[in-house]
Amino acid sequence: MPLKALALNATLKSSSSTEKSSTAHMLDLIAREFEKFDVITTTVRLADHNIKPGVTSDEGEGDEWPEIRRKILAADILVMGTPIWMGQPGSICKRALERMDAFLSEKDDAGRMVSYGRVAAVAVVGNEDGAHHVSAELYQALNDVGFTLPANAVAYWVGEAMGSVNFVDLKEVPDVVTNTISMLTRNTAHLAGLLKSSQYPGEEK
Amino acid sequence: MPLKALALNATLKSSSSTEKSSTAHMLDLIAREFEKFDVITTTVRLADHNIKPGVTSDEGEGDEWPEIRRKILAADILVMGTPIWMGQPGSICKRALERMDAFLSEKDDAGRMVSYGRVAAVAVVGNEDGAHHVSAELYQALNDVGFTLPANAVAYWVGEAMGSVNFVDLKEVPDVVTNTISMLTRNTAHLAGLLKSSQYPGEEK
Amino acid sequence: MPLKALALNATLKSSSSTEKSSTAHMLDLIAREFEKFDVITTTVRLADHNIKPGVTSDEGEGDEWPEIRRKILAADILVMGTPIWMGQPGSICKRALERMDAFLSEKDDAGRMVSYGRVAAVAVVGNEDGAHHVSAELYQALNDVGFTLPANAVAYWVGEAMGSVNFVDLKEVPDVVTNTISMLTRNTAHLAGLLKSSQYPGEEK
């Protein structure tokens, strides 16, 4: 049975924007590579949805997070994709992470969060700087709420210092990025397969 | 003439929430102390406003950022107050910082951003951990977009590891917090006064 | 066959210090708990060794890193333990991470770093704040150089804001810390076992 990945695109731009999303481009490359490992990827563009501020799984009327949360838990792999702004993760990425804070108290009888057994990877794009820090913050937040991180769990691109070129506008995807995507997808699929067939044991009763 | 401070409260809770905001409590303490140094503070609770995602100064219909931006530029001091979630700044704080990214290209003839000459300080509250990192990220973002940071520019409170008490529910404000607020307000007012009477020179023509 | 863990204690104090190391205390608790999962832990106190600055695996005469590196690669699990200073990882921890930067170019024929298949966890102690940020930086650095991170890969303790009590001086280990250590060791042992019997595949030829 194929593994399922959910890719969250945290670009600040909604689908109706006339500007292309570099984050979408990176996530597309990852999704295509995942196919080689029998992983089927679904993507959600977060800016298209009303994700209310808060740290519970349902913030009431109009909140579209519950449906996204359902998709996260229906998948084996979560790929969090975010642009870099000011060297840091974007506000829409932060919003989604905040909502996953609720997993901390959503546990089964063995003390395992609902997210346990899932593997996370990260996609980061920016004009010039910030990819390592963004991956650090995402790793920590995702790990805190129960996700497992495979070796080399990030694919990223940034340009030279103070540059302004967008990843989506590069004529070619640089080889180093292609290699990284290959590594990320291979490792993520492998680890997700292992955990799917052998979930964390949880605490004894 | 008194100095003017604008305090942005980035709590995830709007004013209509029944829960008290610890960030509001910290900002109130700072505002009260500022009075001793002839600084008048106005507070804006960001969650009460529709701040659209983006990195320009006006993201179009319904965007309430332009009015907040106007208040930032009308003040001598910016106090950014944020709760900690997952050891990191909240998403509403990130949204406001992102919008200030626009200052990078809003410069006068001498190459100075519109924000130049203003002093920033930071207020951070959380249940257990993350204040230093939050201040680091805020310092960097605020400094990048033109703000000056006085010595000891942060007031914060967090509880013991994995605690769940809120700052606003403490019976008393701890002395160490009071001392920090005193230091922050004194230094901020002093530096804002200096820069108000002696703005950065900008580049020669 | 039991799994092997190597715990690196990055306290600033050498073994000859008269002060007790809180990091050592946390690592001891972890090592004891690891026994329940048939994991045997060896600890190295980094401050006792001459680890020369640099980013290669052997920085020449007098460098004691090569022996520590050998121990890292002989183990299935790496636990990096560090004190928090200024809300950030200590300089000795940073030194060790820097030396592991060499793994980036030490790959087998399938493009896998020498560190692949190993699982890392993190132990962090401080007086008052910084655990999340320290774990974020360590996760990112360790993941970049090939380590895999199990769900909830950190055990930490910090006191209340601006406190000065040391973890090693607490009368009792708080229950929340005990629970975290239990979760960390259980998850780490489980994942290390999975990867030991099913290493990442690496790239096809």
Next chain:
Amino acid sequence: MPLKALALNATLKSSSSTEKSSTAHMLDLIAREFEKFDVITTTVRLADHNIKPGVTSDEGEGDEWPEIRRKILAADILVMGTPIWMGQPGSICKRALERMDAFLSEKDDAGRMVSYGRVAAVAVVGNEDGAHHVSAELYQALNDVGFTLPANAVAYWVGEAMGSVNFVDLKEVPDVVTNTISMLTRNTAHLAGLLKSSQYPGEEK
């Protein structure tokens, strides 16, 4: 009277290394530009000195920090220059910051740390990524121990993602870097002048 700047070069390479230091190159550019603003710069290459681990101002026999500390306090401006390793500040930079932790308890009668009234700026170089995060960590650590940060307090260069070119090997200094250095030196000199003639007031008795 001219202002005095102390530049600390935290490269991992000592002066006897045959490799050129990119950090030294950036600091040289800053020192030259400082001359235009009547600021005289002295540089210390930290790797040439035995800076013992610890958080006091004198760690005993053989410790060369006390002399560096004396130079910091004799200057009006501190420029901390560091390479980026793994997207983070180098271990030698961290060591120096840790030693400045001692300033927290070295206060005058008005509660002002010995470092008060001094201005700090930051120089960061790396092959590909990490400048914003490094400046964030340095701003926070330096601000915590009493330094004031002028607007746009960082000069940096990094190459494209996963690149390996060194700043010191670029044929020309990019214009954006030159502009940043100009801004940094101008702002730093201006603010240091203001604070030299008008120190923070400290607490009333």
